[in-house]
Amino acid sequence: MRRSATELASMRKAGRVTAAMLEATREAVKPGISTAALDAIARSVLEREGARSNFLGYGGFPAVICTSRNEVIVHGIPREDEILEEGDVLSIDAGAIVDGYHGDAAITVPVGEVSKAAARLIEVTREALWAGIETMRPGSHLHEIGRAVERVAKRHHYGVIRDYVGHGIGTEMHEAPNVPNYWPGTPGPTLLAGEVFAVEPMFTLGTERTRVLRDGWSVVTADGTWAAHFEHTIAVTEDGPEVFTLGPDGR
Template sequence: MKWDSTVRRSGAELDKMRKAGKIVAEIRAKTREAIRDGITTGEIDKIAHEIIDARGAKSNFLNYHGFPATICTSPNSMIVHGIPGDYRLVEGDIISIDCGAIWQGYHGDSAYTVGVGKISKVAAKLIEVTEASLFAGIDEMVVGNHLHDIGRAIQNLVEANKMAVVREYVGHGIGTAMHEAPNVPNYWPGSPGPKLRAGNVFAVEPMVNLGSADTKVLADGWSVMTADGSLSAHFEHTIAVTDNGPEVFTLED
């Protein structure tokens, strides 16, 4: 996507994005609390829908290009874009929750992966590394750094732990639309990219596989799986570049 880095969010716009981010953080917290052996992904989706309604916000996922739910629920070897429904979680699963909200026309977007009850050591390590890689990328979001410094930091941490960064699905700009220019790769694409400026806002979202980085899409046209059946994890935050460093809008309290 073509991107003009001189276009930056005003203080009033950032305030609306902070509010959207707080609603998304509440969705993160409440859905995380609900995840347990026996709950269905559809029941988790209902929790998110109720929070958005209660806060007077709008869903940015529901009906987006025809997506039929409020959040994405992607268990185990599903990477992203899983459709909530009758799948019932069992102890030992891991699940990625991707969620968002719109407040007064401005978007927040975030994701996390969590285990259901007791999970394997390798699954726990995958979750730990993926979340750490997100924050390694966020640490690069300072004025004067370059856009692709974010992905380089993510890739370096992931590959140091002998895991693989998904290439086909990347982060993005965010503001009055959920997906705006530019793309924010979770890897080093071979050039630094433009310099970061205060007021730039991005959704950074590494997706990390235990096996290869290869993916496949199921017949529903949405659900993205690891091609080799290995586990996958996904973390995302909405972050502004400021003169005082990165500000994460979607952090849980």
């Protein structure tokens, strides 16, 4: 769906709040902190900005961010008894609603000093997100995003998660169409100025296979290898992609 200038302005606001949530939690990540404490920090940003959470209560989800540690790919639930340790990697997924419009973004961060393999996984997954974003111009096709993402993964022999994908976003957090992180074999719809999508590659050190834990939310790698996840909310414009969820470091 193409958004008006007024709608895009509201989505920029939601994106800025989402970016602030991620920045505040990223700065707090260290060995010894609980994932519940990170959720509390994100809640304080929402309160300060006068925004609402689009995660809290979504399908019964109990928090305002997802905290996915090591082999957890996505949808991890923050817990008081989950304490970060040196060498972990943590994916943080956050979202906000402003004026009825949504922002959605994710980052993966190291906890203290991490292995070279973990650090490389984080960096390459971030690189793949930007490779996908660069294709988002009027006249291009939706599935070129996934083709660009998958090419990066293949160069490094990483697994590309297929069970969970990006999506349209606007007055709902998840709107049609889906945005695969791989080439599905067809070009997909032509991109139009004013459309907004959440692009979110998820890579693993192993295979693409997943399973869901007993909590009904946490998605983990089937082979136990670690994962990384990055996401931005991006508008297609005549001047190229506009990323609504950029943090202060421009990433």
